[in-house]
Amino acid sequence: AAMKQTKGLGGDKKSIIKFEFNPKDGIDNPALSLAEDTDGEGVGEPRFYLLNKDNAETFGFCLHEELGFQGHIIRQVEFGGLAQRRGLQDGDRLLQVNGCFVDHMDHHRVVQKIKASGNQVLLVVLDSESYRAAKALGRDLSQLLPGDIRPRLCHIVRDKSGFGFSVSGPEGTKGTFQLSVQQDGPAERAGVPPGSWLLELNGASVRNYSHTQLARKLKQSGSKVTLLVASSAVEEFYRLRGLRVTAALADTSWLPFKVRELHMVKGPAGYGFLLKEDDCSSGAIGQFLWDVDVGLPAEQAGMKQGDRLLAVNGESIEGLDHQQTVLRIRARDDQVTLLVIDPAADEFYQSV
Numbered sequence: 001a002a003m004k005q006t007k008g009l010g011g012d013k014k015s016i017i018k019f020e021f022n023p024k025d026g027i028d029n030p031a032l033s034l035a036e037d038t039d040g041e042g043v044g045e046p047r048f049y050l051l052n053k054d055n056a057e058t059f060g061f062c063l064h065e066e067l068g069f070q071g072h073i074i075r076q077v078e079f080g081g082l083a084q085r086r087g088l089q090d091g092d093r094l095l096q097v098n099g100c101f102v103d104h105m106d107h108h109r110v111v112q113k114i115k116a117s118g119n120q121v122l123l124v125v126l127d128s129e130s131y132r133a134a135k136a137l138g139r140d141l142s143q144l145l146p147g148d149i150r151p152r153l154c155h156i157v158r159d160k161s162g163f164g165f166s167v168s169g170p171e172g173t174k175g176t177f178q179l180s181v182q183q184d185g186p187a188e189r190a191g192v193p194p195g196s197w198l199l200e201l202n203g204a205s206v207r208n209y210s211h212t213q214l215a216r217k218l219k220q221s222g223s224k225v226t227l228l229v230a231s232s233a234v235e236e237f238y239r240l241r242g243l244r245v246t247a248a249l250a251d252t253s254w255l256p257f258k259v260r261e262l263h264m265v266k267g268p269a270g271y272g273f274l275l276k277e278d279d280c281s282s283g284a285i286g287q288f289l290w291d292v293d294v295g296l297p298a299e300q301a302g303m304k305q306g307d308r309l310l311a312v313n314g315e316s317i318e319g320l321d322h323q324q325t326v327l328r329i330r331a332r333d334d335q336v337t338l339l340v341i342d343p344a345a346d347e348f349y350q351s352v
Contacts, residue, residue, distance in 0.1 A: 272296025
């Protein structure tokens with residue numbers, strides 16, 4: 001943007017020529033008006049969108065990288081599609097995917113992050129005019145966003161003193177539970193932040209639970225319990241934006257159950273495994289890895305009998321059938337990267 005310093009009653013101000021995108025000629029054109037801006041106050045607020053789709057639909061937009069333009073650009077917003085219904089607009093710049101700042105990332109990696117998210121993704125965007133103004137002013141766009149906006153999934157194993165937390169809430173009010181965490185107790189070691197709010201217990205929302213019902217559910221959990229919790233700052237962040245906090249958005253780094261990434265280079269005898277379609281514990285259809293040959297690339301990469309396949313080359317296979325998954329694996333002639341999960345961990349995630 002062209003810029004000059006002006007003097008006025010308000011002190012030093014910057015007059016910025018605003019640019020608007022004209023899709024007919026593909027270049028930025030000066031608008032007919034000048035906008036005065038003091039210390040970047042003209043930069044709009046980031047917008048947050050939680051998109052939930054089913055297997056049969058898309059998110060309803062494309063992400064472009066365009067010559068002469070900065071950022072990851074929202075394009076081809078489908079009329080009546082999910083993205084348009086939520087409020088995404090053509091030209092918006094994508095800043096964050098599932099709590100991860102992406103403006104500085106390689107474009108292909110950002111696309112992979114969205115695809116790997118499966119059927120639910122949390123996007124943060126900035127309108128095109130504000131994005132260009134912020135860049136012209138040298139603003140650090142990451143500073144426009146809150147730090148950690150993810151709830152936590154925490155798996156707690158009871159010791160002789162209990163789970164290591166107590167629950168409080170307003171008398172006679174359902175679904176509002178705040179946790180006091182015992183220092184160096186099981187809950188603290190499992191990652192539960194002090195003073196956090198309880199959202200789900202063993203995969204079920206606590207919104208309609210009374211204090212008595214919650215106590216009964218905790219007792220029925222036996223020696224292990226999995227909580228979805230949010231700090232006061234995270235809970236307020238979602239509430240003010242009308243977004244529901246879900247387990248799919250959670251930070252899972254505290255859980256003992258992990259997915260594994262297997263990178264394999266094809267040998268003379270192939271990769272050394274078979275892919276079979278079967279029912280998951282949830283009742284859905286899944287793709288499973290069997291007949292892992294000793295000494296071949298699959299076993300050397302860490303593949304185990306019965307692993308379930310989640311993603312191929314960084315892209316989720318959710319919604320794909322067996323043949324489509326096989327084609328994904330064969331897309332690169334000599335190598336492939338698979339994201340897999342073992343049966344015990346898979347059963348745990350299905351339960352929450």
